[in-house]
Amino acid sequence: MVDWQLWCTANHYRVRPGAQLGQLATAFHYRRSQVVAPQKTGKGPWAAAGIAFEAVGPAVFVGWARGGEVYDCRDYGCGCGFQFVYEPGDPMGRPWPTPLIQLTATAEDQTDNVYRPLVAMIKGGALADLIPKTGEEFIRLPNDGRIDVVTSSARSRLGQPVTYVLQDETGIWTKASGMPKVADTQRRGLAGMGGRSTETTNCWDPSEESTAQLTAEATVQDIFRFHRVPPAHLSYRNKVERRQIHRFVYAGSWWVDLDAIEAEAAELLERDPAQAERFFGNRIVHGAGSWLREGLWESRKVAA
Ligand SMILES: [Zn+2]
Structure with missing residues (x-):
């Protein structure tokens, strides 16, 4: 892992x-x-x-x-040969x-x-x-x-x-x-x-x-x-900062080609920027089909 x-x-x-x-x-x-x-x-x-x-x-x-007990796969019908000797307190x-x-x-x-x-x-x-x-x-x-x-x-x-x-x-x-x-x-x-x-x-x-x-x-x-949330000051719409976001959220997954991620993200960004940011940027953002833009409803509230 x-x-x-x-x-x-x-x-x-x-x-x-x-x-x-x-x-x-x-x-x-x-x-x-x-x-x-x-x-x-x-x-x-x-x-x-x-x-x-x-x-x-x-x-x-x-x-x-207590120490010295053994987990042996054979006890459970497995022939892989795995054995593990427990230390005290395990x-x-x-x-x-x-x-x-x-x-x-x-x-x-x-x-x-x-x-x-x-x-x-x-x-x-x-x-x-x-x-x-x-x-x-x-x-x-x-x-x-x-x-x-x-x-x-x-x-x-x-x-x-x-x-x-x-x-x-x-x-x-x-x-x-x-x-x-x-x-x-x-x-x-x-x-x-x-x-x-x-x-x-x-x-x-x-x-x-x-x-x-x-x-x-x-x-x-x-x-x-x-949930690794990328630093808030980085914008997903900016190519250089997007790269930094990808590096942050894909850290450790060495098999991921960040150029390929960028290519897919860039294409999706044209069509559905919120989805691109969710899928590849690991951020929780509203979809393009939202009824109102974020904060608009709240800003019209009248205190009773
Ligand atoms: Zn086994």
């Missing part, structure tokens, strides 16, 4: 010092996470790795080590007995961003042993677990006792899409199982009240939120 990915992973799995054996979601510092990052930073593969971990990795807290883990995971997006092609790298990771590595078959819409896991793809048109699996949920591109989970209800239902299912969830998204249009926006604006403290 590159720096920002590791930072998000470490925070999502940060264990509370007072965590006790038997606690599930409550063993962790955060109940859920939200990662806001621009187009092509590597959110999809990162989210796929998270799903793979929740599927067969030691995602459940099982107490603190949090120990084991896989979920029957993981039930949902990969959620508004539409089928949206789920590809995560599902494709997930299938590639499974087929191309040690997980092929544990997970011999990957289907189009679901992946069967050992111990009767599954990973299901859930979209707005295929909601039959909602309300299930899920152990982990990825909610992808929640910036377009608007009321009209019906997705905020899906998000609520999934969170209720997670609460019943002691499971947790992660949101990944581009920046949203603040006039749309998307799920991403509600999460970002929530006052609760038990959500880990990652």
